[in-house]
Amino acid sequence: MLRVADLSLSYGQVPVLEGASLDIDDGQFVSLVGPSGSGKSSLLRAVMGLQKPLAGSVTTELAKRDIGILFQDDALLPWRTARENVALGLGFHGSNRRRAADHADSWLTQLGLSGLGDRYPRQLSGGQRKRVALAQVLALKPRLLLMDEPFASLDAIVRARVTQDLVDLAERERIGVLLVTHDLEEAISLSDVVYLLSQGPRARMSQRYDIPLSRPRKLIATRSDPRFAPLLERLWDDLSREVDRGAAEAA
Amino acid sequence: MERRKYVWLRQFIAFAIIIGLWEAAGRAKLLNPLYAPSPSRIVGALIDLFAGGTIWPHLEATFGAALGGLALGIVVGTVLGIAAALAPFLAELLEPVMIMLNAVPRVVLAPLFVIWLGIGIASKVALSFVLVAVLIFFTVFTGILQVDRRLIERITTLGGGRTALLRHVYLPSIVAWIMGNLKVAVGFAFTGAVVGEFVAASRGLGYLLSFAQSTYNSALMLALVLLIMVFVLVIFALAGRLERHLLRWR
Numbered sequence: 045m046l047r048v049a050d051l052s053l054s055y056g057q058v059p060v061l062e063g064a065s066l067d068i069d070d071g072q073f074v075s076l077v078g079p080s081g082s083g084k085s086s087l088l089r090a091v092m093g094l095q096k097p098l099a100g101s102v103t104t105e106l107a108k109r110d111i112g113i114l115f116q117d118d119a120l121l122p123w124r125t126a127r128e129n130v131a132l133g134l135g136f137h138g139s140n141r142r143r144a145a146d147h148a149d150s151w152l153t154q155l156g157l158s159g160l161g162d163r164y165p166r167q168l169s170g171g172q173r174k175r176v177a178l179a180q181v182l183a184l185k186p187r188l189l190l191m192d193e194p195f196a197s198l199d200a201i202v203r204a205r206v207t208q209d210l211v212d213l214a215e216r217e218r219i220g221v222l223l224v225t226h227d228l229e230e231a232i233s234l235s236d237v238v239y240l241l242s243q244g245p246r247a248r249m250s251q252r253y254d255i256p257l258s259r260p261r262k263l264i265a266t267r268s269d270p271r272f273a274p275l276l277e278r279l280w281d282d283l284s285r286e287v288d289r290g291a292a293e294a295a
Numbered sequence: 296m297e298r299r300k301y302v303w304l305r306q307f308i309a310f311a312i313i314i315g316l317w318e319a320a321g322r323a324k325l326l327n328p329l330y331a332p333s334p335s336r337i338v339g340a341l342i343d344l345f346a347g348g349t350i351w352p353h354l355e356a357t358f359g360a361a362l363g364g365l366a367l368g369i370v371v372g373t374v375l376g377i378a379a380a381l382a383p384f385l386a387e388l389l390e391p392v393m394i395m396l397n398a399v400p401r402v403v404l405a406p407l408f409v410i411w412l413g414i415g416i417a418s419k420v421a422l423s424f425v426l427v428a429v430l431i432f433f434t435v436f437t438g439i440l441q442v443d444r445r446l447i448e449r450i451t452t453l454g455g456g457r458t459a460l461l462r463h464v465y466l467p468s469i470v471a472w473i474m475g476n477l478k479v480a481v482g483f484a485f486t487g488a489v490v491g492e493f494v495a496a497s498r499g500l501g502y503l504l505s506f507a508q509s510t511y512n513s514a515l516m517l518a519l520v521l522l523i524m525v526f527v528l529v530i531f532a533l534a535g536r537l538e539r540h541l542l543r544w545r
Contacts, residue, residue, distance in 0.1 A: 051339045054503075094448060094451075094452070107453050108454065112452070113452050115445065115449075117445050119443075119445040119446055119449040120447075121446060121463060121464070121467070122544055122545075123471075123542075124463070124544075132450075132455070132463065133453035133454055133455075134460055136453055136454040136456075137454055146429070164544040165544075166544070166545065181453075
């Protein structure tokens with residue numbers, strides 16, 4: 045569905061990522077973890093076409109509208125209601141206003157925001173705004189969803205609920221996901237594959253972990269699976285080594 | 296809430312005391328009415344203006360010039376601001392001109408406009424327009440350059456193009472910035488109209504001010520100042536309502 049091959053990126057004059065490769069198959073949930081500054085977000089932006097690569101390629105058979113992205117900030121238009129925000133993308137792709145509004149309402153309902161369509165973003169809680177942003181992207185029926193720690197700012201319970209809703213949807217609709225996260229437990233409990241980036245600058249893809257946990261996933265239950273702890277320990281050790289190596293190189 | 300009510304009451308009492316002292320000083324002949332007429336004389340001059348009906352053509356002239364200049368200034372300033380922000384080559388041409396116009400106290404252009412456009416309403420509209428258009432140009436131009444990049448990326452990633460960006464990001468942002476500066480723009484528009492009339496006119500509040508000055512009629516001058524103040528405050532209140540309606544999402 046998506047292939048990133050030997051991708052190199054820079055942030056201004058600073059080389060961030062060098063020769064990174066990854067694959068995402070149809071309906072696969074892939075997480076990208078790594079130390080801060082390893083270029084995880086830049087990779088996501090390059091996949092979306094928001095950042096030009098220095099070298100390498102991003103290839104996909106998907107059309108642009110089949111790829112959705114959720115940033116850390118919900119970036120909702122403050123002057124549009126929740127319904128209008130969700131309907132926005134539908135309007136860009138030819139839906140008339142009435143149909144887009146109906147469709148937006150149905151997505152708001154699916155994500156537990158029934159009756160909140162007329163509210164402006166400032167009138168919504170952080171969790172509700174994230175759900176609106178999610179509905180905005182999902183309303184376009186993407187086949188691949190890119191997510192840059194979209195729920196990081198939420199409190200634990202709201203975050204767990206929104207994330208579980210997302211996993212249920214992704215499994216049901218067979219949506220591929222590429223998630224950037226700092227949370228190793230989240231990465232393992234959600235993903236089919238986890239990629240570890242090395243310490244930047246010039247970060248590389250240092251490890252790939254196949255997660256053998258079955259689907260459908262229940263996030264809390266998954267963490268008590270006997271295979272979970274060893275995976276977390278291995279990922280933690282590898283990430284710690286990367287961070288230590290980066291610190292040693294910096295010194 | 297109670298506290299706020301008392302603030303209003305204290306302000307009213309202080310104002311009443313000052314007016315009372317002023318009136319008392321006038322009646323006790325402590326103030327020369329030629330320079331500082333008492334409040335009752337000023338109110339008398341105001342009543343005379345309305346009672347004789349002479350004020351209406353002057354109000355019409357000033358309001359026509361100010362509101363015409365305001366509307367034209369907002370439209371032209373917005374269009375030029377958008378064009379300069381979205382087309383760098385236009386910004387290269389427009390920005391220095393606007394900076395130069397902003398650098399001079401623009402009311403000094405009033406005599407020039409009278410020479411070019413005559414003593415009729417056109418020269419007053421032109422002065423109000425220049426005052427407002429430069430303000431709105433910089434408001435819109437710098438506003439668009441500082442627009443939230445995340446909103447632009449959001450629209451782009453949802454599949455929107457330049458038209459969508461203009462409609463969903465730039466225009467609502469522009470409305471917010473203009474609303475934030477509307478009261479200043481209203482003040483500028485009236486300044487332009489009144490100064491223009493003061494320089495050369497046959498009608499308008501500025502013309503009446505000039506007449507009152509040449510006849511040493513301080514009561515009429517202060518009555519006119521009061522009148523302008525009241526009308527501008529009314530327009531401020533209307534602008535405030537419009538702002539609350541258009542920016543209800545805040």
